[in-house]
Amino acid sequence: MNDFSNDFFDEKKIKKAVRRGKLKTIITVIIISIVVFVVLNIANSAISAHYSQKAFKQWDAYVRLSTPNGYISETVDSKAILGGVSNYEISKDFKIKSVVIERKQYSFGLISSVLTSRGSGGKIGITGEEWQFGYKENGWREMMFFHPNVSYKKYKDDEELIERMQGDKIYEVALSFNQPYKPSELFIQLPEMTWFWVDTYSSEQLNEFQQEAKENDWSSTFIREKEALGFSINAPYISIHDLEGDYEQFLELLQMSISSNHQNAFNKMKDIKLEDVEILGAVVYGTKDELEEILENPYVKASSLGGVIENY
Known part of the structure; x- marks a missing residue:
């Protein structure tokens, strides 16, 4: 024990x-x-x-x-x-x-x-005496668009600017048309496009654009590049059937985008078939000589130079 x-x-x-x-x-x-x-x-x-x-x-x-x-x-x-x-x-x-x-x-x-x-890039024309466009970080201009159903006091025309350029470079130019076109109509007129500007705007937005164009100085009344929604053409534009896949992807991107404005655009476009889509403008790439012929067409209401690269 x-x-x-x-x-x-x-x-x-x-x-x-x-x-x-x-x-x-x-x-x-x-x-x-x-x-x-x-x-x-x-x-x-x-x-x-x-x-x-x-x-x-x-x-x-x-x-x-x-x-x-x-x-x-x-x-x-x-x-x-x-x-x-x-x-x-x-x-x-x-x-x-x-x-x-x-x-x-x-x-x-x-x-x-x-x-x-x-801040990066920059803007010019803040006095109202020149176009108030902006620049990208690499120094390229931000392209400008003009809605054909809005009456602007002045339209951008960079044809003379491109003609003064030296060397065999490739230029990026935004075209704003004189009226909305259906894809089938554009096939006949301009097969060289790389990107379509699509009419995704509501009547309220158009009224706002028109009011701005009426009340504000001409130098600031245009649609900026980031506000112009569209889609790239991944293959040579031969017929409307070649655009079906690109247009379907466009709708998917609208639905997927982080932007609420893009979601609103999807709600407007989701029931519109490709053949009924209205194209307001386009982006083309080409040399000075190639662009000269395009810019002289009567359906081009405005032209805005964007990027420039060496042709190699």
């Missing part, structure tokens, strides 16, 4: 047992912490990857719609907790080669990061 009591209350054994218990507790806590850390990191990576891919599709749709022949060519993600920031490059497909025109960023995830934006 005494031996049992002495062994039970042995101080050394008690301390040893306590130390062993603490060690087991510490090991258990470490193992649980590592498991929790790994699980949370895997979950965070999975959630971030999901929202990163979703955001990429939304922003790429926005770029393809609002930048003629543009697309996101590269993204680099910086992941945080349940989200992150993506730095991306916008490139423009000139058909003979692609050129990076801008670098921007967007946030994604359940917890959106705060983005700080600093």
Whole structure:
């Protein structure tokens, strides 16, 4: 009985047992912490990857719609907790080669990061004596469009500017038509187009454009490049049937885009068949001599020079 009591209350054994218990507790806590850390990191990576891919599709749709022949060519993600920031490059497909025109960023995830934006590019004509167009980060002009159902005080005409250009370069020019055209009508008149400007505007928007054109100075009343929605032509435009796939993709991009304005445009366009779509303008690429013939056509109401690349 005494031996049992002495062994039970042995101080050394008690301390040893306590130390062993603490060690087991510490090991258990470490193992649980590592498991929790790994699980949370895997979950965070999975959630971030999901929202990163979703955001990429939304922003790429926005770029393809609002930048003629543009697309996101590269993204680099910086992941945080349940989200992150993506730095991306916008490139423009000139058909003979692609050129990076801008670098921007967007946030994604359940917890959106705060983005700080600093100005880039620039604008001219703020006095009202010259057109108030803007520049892209790479120095190219932002193209200007003029709706054929709006009466403007003045229309942009860059034909003389292009004629003064030197060298055998490829020029990007936005054309605004004198009236809306159906795709079948354009096939007869201008097969050299690379991008169509589609009439996605509501009657309220048209009234707003007309009011601005009436009340404001001519130098600021036009539709900016990012406000002109359209779609690229991925193959030579031979007939209206060649555009069916491009138009279907256009509708999908409208529905997918991050912009609420694009969602509104989708609601307007979703029940309109390709043959009933109204084309308001186009973007063409060509040398000075090739563009000269196009710009002299009577259906071209306005022309606006965009990018310029070397012809190689």
